[in-house]
Structure formats: structure tokens, C-alpha cells
Amino acid sequence: MNIPHTDQQERNECYHWLSTIHDPEIPVLSIIDLGIVRKVELLSPRADQGIVSVTITATYTGCPAMDTIATLITMELLGKGYKKVEVVRAISPAWTTDWMSQAGKEKLKTYGIAPPDGRFQRPDDGISCPQCGSHNTRLLSEFGSTACKALLQCNDCAEPFDYFKCH
């Protein structure tokens, strides 16, 4: 393992490792794509005492994946040679889908989940179908298989699909 020359390089390396951790409920997205990693602080570089602190924020207050994500972060960074990993959970500022990366939105669409669309302040008819691209769609329910999604159906290709809500 190469020891980076600066803290900035080492922090970038941490971000890279964190980008290999995927959301347990939407495995196509990494926690970096989702925008829930808010801060990585090197309290002491790996070559020294090896203490790192990662601040994460929940998408929704009751998101059941947060405990798993915190464990995955700890395991990943311990595995890379840190001796102590702190995972801090922040509430404020509140998570928003604006923090989701463009790459994340593309991945969602390929996966079959319509990405958050800023033109819709709430889940509604007309959100683009991830399968055929049609806007001739209708809202079935504002609540889907996870807290962050709504359920729609395409009137053209008839496929039901999840929509990742703007939040």
C-alpha cells in the first residue's frame, strides 16, 4: 500500500474507497453517488495513528439502511489500514436529492429507477419512464418499496416503475 504524500491525497483515497460501498437497498448506487457522505476528516494519517472520521446523513429519518452503511464504512476503512474509524451521523443540513451525483442519476435510470426530476416538485403523472423514455405515465402511489421512492406506471410500454422522489 502506497502511503500518500499529503492529507488531501489520503482523503481523496478515502473517498475512492467509500465510493465502493453501495446502498444496501439500492445497490446500484454508492454512498458517494447518493450524497450521504458529508465529510471525511483525517484526525491522524494512516502512517501515524490512523484515525479517520466520516460524517454521514440519512436520506429519511427512519432509513433502516443507516446502521448497515455505518458498519460497512467502518469495515472498509479498517481493512485499508486505519486503526480507528468514527462514523458521525449529522441531521442538519437535511439531505436533499440535489446532492445526488449526475453519475448516480444515470446509474439509477439504467437500473430501471426513474431518477429525481427537478421539474416535478412532487411525484406526479408525466415522470419519464426509465424503460422507454415516454412521459405518458401515471402515478400509482406516492409511497414505494423504500421511503425514498414512489410507484408509477408507463401508459405506453405498460411497465410499472419506481421513481426516486425529489426530497
Add this chain to the structure above:
Amino acid sequence: MTNSSLVDFTLYLADSTLVLGQRNGEWCGHGPVLEQDIAITNITLDLIGQARSFYQYAAKLIGNDCTEDRLAYWRNEREFKNGLLCERPNGDWAQTIARQTFFSFYQRELFTQLLNGSDSTLAAIAEKSLKEVRYHCRWSSEWICRLGDGTDESHQRLLNALDNLWPYTGELFIAAQYEKDLKIDTAGMSISWMTALSDLFAEATLPPPSLTSTFMHTGGKTGQHTESLGYLLAEMQYVQRSYPGCEW
């Protein structure tokens, strides 16, 4: 402001969201259709998430190694401060919808006030929760219209539900001592809550609500509950009480 008022108020917020969450959770697997089963349990998840945030804050304020689980599982009825509305039984779908509407509209007013309040942790929890509460208000409102302006039977069932639950709403706007200490403006909230409900009821072809028209039950905020709460807590706390400290 005394620390004990802040603890009591935070527990009131935590207990109310936990108890309503537990009630809604009873619908899991029993919703009228799959989409609505998922909707009500999603709302439950949000409520329990909010409860956890409030309990964690209360535990921190109390100190002495207090934990959120200790507060949720090891207090008795008389120590729970939730509004009476939250513990009322599910009844039929109309009653569950009416209860959720009253509470979500109330949460919207209360959290908006906390957002601008002096306590930064409560403001942060309120900011995050408000995003969720707005969904809950929208979903509940749609159901009030569907039932109120639906068939004769759905209209009648909703009227029955509103009659049943209305006497438990007044308490939300009568300040407990800890709310007075924290300068929570319950009177102001009641006005905007009532305005929003009146608009919704008009759209749903329901008679307008009036807070002065009936006797209002009180006591939940200070630990005097209806008999329903004890049964709910017995079920919710059973595992922790039988196997203290067990985890999965």
C-alpha cells in the same frame, strides 16, 4: 428555560411519534390494498425515525448513560407523554386516516415553529422531519377527499371517525407546563391548523370543524392516558422486558 422542561417536551415529541408509529404499524399486512399498506407503513417508518431522533436527543440531555432504547422500552404509561390522539385504536381505515390527518397537520405547524425556535437540535430534527410530514399531509388529505366526497358509506364512516377522534384533538393546543416554559405558541398553531383543516373539509364535502363545539379530553401530555396505551406498550415493550438488553 429549564433543562427538565426541554427533556419533557422532547419526550412528548418522541412518545407521540413512537406511539402513532406503533399504531400505524398494526396495519402492516392488513392494508386495504397493497399500495396503501406500503404507504401507511412508510409513514410509520418516518414516524419511528423521528421518534429515534427525539429519544436520542432526550437521552443526551438526561445523561447518565441513558439511551433511546431505555426511554422507549422501560417507561410505563404514566411516564409516557404522547398526545391521547396518537394512542387511539386504528378502528376502520377512515379512523386511521382521520387520526393521521389531524396529527400530520399538527406536526406541520409544530415543526415549522421549532424550525425557527431557539433549540438548534430540535430545529435540525424539525427541518428534516418536515420534508416527510409534507408527504404525510398530502397523502392524508387525498384520502380525506376520497372518503368524504366518495360514496354514502365512505362519507358516513369518515363522519363517524371524525366524531370519535375530535375530542382528542383539543389537547394538542393546550400547553403543558413544559410547553409554556419553552414558549411554544400552541394558540397560534391552533389557528393555522384549523384554517388548513377547514379548507380540506370543505373540499371533501364535510361539515366545518370547530374546536369549541365539544368537550376535549386532556392528560396525555402529563401522563394520564386512555386505557388503550397500556395494551400498546405491553406489546411493544414485551421482548425488552422479558429479555433485558437483548439485541438482534
